[in-house]
Amino acid sequence: xxxxxxxxxxxxxxxxxxxxxxxxxxxxxxxxxxxxxxxxxxxxxxxxxxxxxxxxxxxxxxxxxxxxxxxxxxxxxxxxxxxxxxxxxxxxxxxxxxxxxxxxxxxxxx
Amino acid sequence: xxxxxxxxxxxxxxxxxxxxxxxxxxxxxxxxxxxxxxxxxxxxxxxxxxxxxxxxxxxxxxxxxxxxxxxxxxxxxxxxxxxxxxxxxxxxxxxxxxxxxxxxxxxxxxxxx
Numbered sequence: 001x002x003x004x005x006x007x008x009x010x011x012x013x014x015x016x017x018x019x020x021x022x023x024x025x026x027x028x029x030x031x032x033x034x035x036x037x038x039x040x041x042x043x044x045x046x047x048x049x050x051x052x053x054x055x056x057x058x059x060x061x062x063x064x065x066x067x068x069x070x071x072x073x074x075x076x077x078x079x080x081x082x083x084x085x086x087x088x089x090x091x092x093x094x095x096x097x098x099x100x101x102x103x104x105x106x107x108x109x110x
Numbered sequence: 111x112x113x114x115x116x117x118x119x120x121x122x123x124x125x126x127x128x129x130x131x132x133x134x135x136x137x138x139x140x141x142x143x144x145x146x147x148x149x150x151x152x153x154x155x156x157x158x159x160x161x162x163x164x165x166x167x168x169x170x171x172x173x174x175x176x177x178x179x180x181x182x183x184x185x186x187x188x189x190x191x192x193x194x195x196x197x198x199x200x201x202x203x204x205x206x207x208x209x210x211x212x213x214x215x216x217x218x219x220x221x222x223x
Contacts, residue, residue: 003152003154041214042202042215042216043153045212045213048211088152090153092209096209097155097168097169098166099155100152101152
């Protein structure tokens with residue numbers, strides 16, 4: 001099925017730097033979700049967004065639901081080594097179908 | 111509270127066989143969703159069960175089916191396995207629906223030879 005467009009595919013950053021990744025869709029979404037997956041484990045929900053324009057924080061993580069309802073971004077501030085992993089965006093379309101981005105692989109150098 | 115558990119963790123099958131995967135949700139969660147994860151296609155939604163009824167369905171062929179029991183435990187079945195069915199199968203549970211906070215299990219890694 002149609003997936004979300006997530007970018008960048010990978011990032012290599014220095015510890016302490018800020019990170020930004022985003023997801024876009026050609027159709028409107030009712031929710032936007034951001035997950036993190038560590039090797040050998042299932043994804044863990046980081047932030048859920050339910051309303052256009054909504055800006056939500058979870059510790060060093062901040063995510064926003066785009067005004068057009070077709071995009072979302074996730075920012076991580078002051079990255080630390082344990083931020084390493086794959087970050088996925090996901091969303092529920094108008095038919096309640098759930099789509100995922102391909103993931104952003106984050107590497108943090110100490 | 112125990113997390114979502116999935117059994118088995120690893121499975122090897124051959125083409126044409128069928129397979130059944132099991133998922134036990136977090137106690138009190140009534141919604142169980144299933145996902146397929148592959149390097150090429152990423153995470154794809156299979157279906158969601160709530161109170162023993164399939165409530166939402168992704169775009170997968172009829173070879174993929176599931177069910178949910180009265181204790182909310184769920185099983186997923188794939189019949190006539192194809193090589194392309196090799197993937198990590200994840201289940202997730204939430205109290206009332208997959209639009210809520212979902213808690214994922216560790217997954218079952220299926221290899222079809």
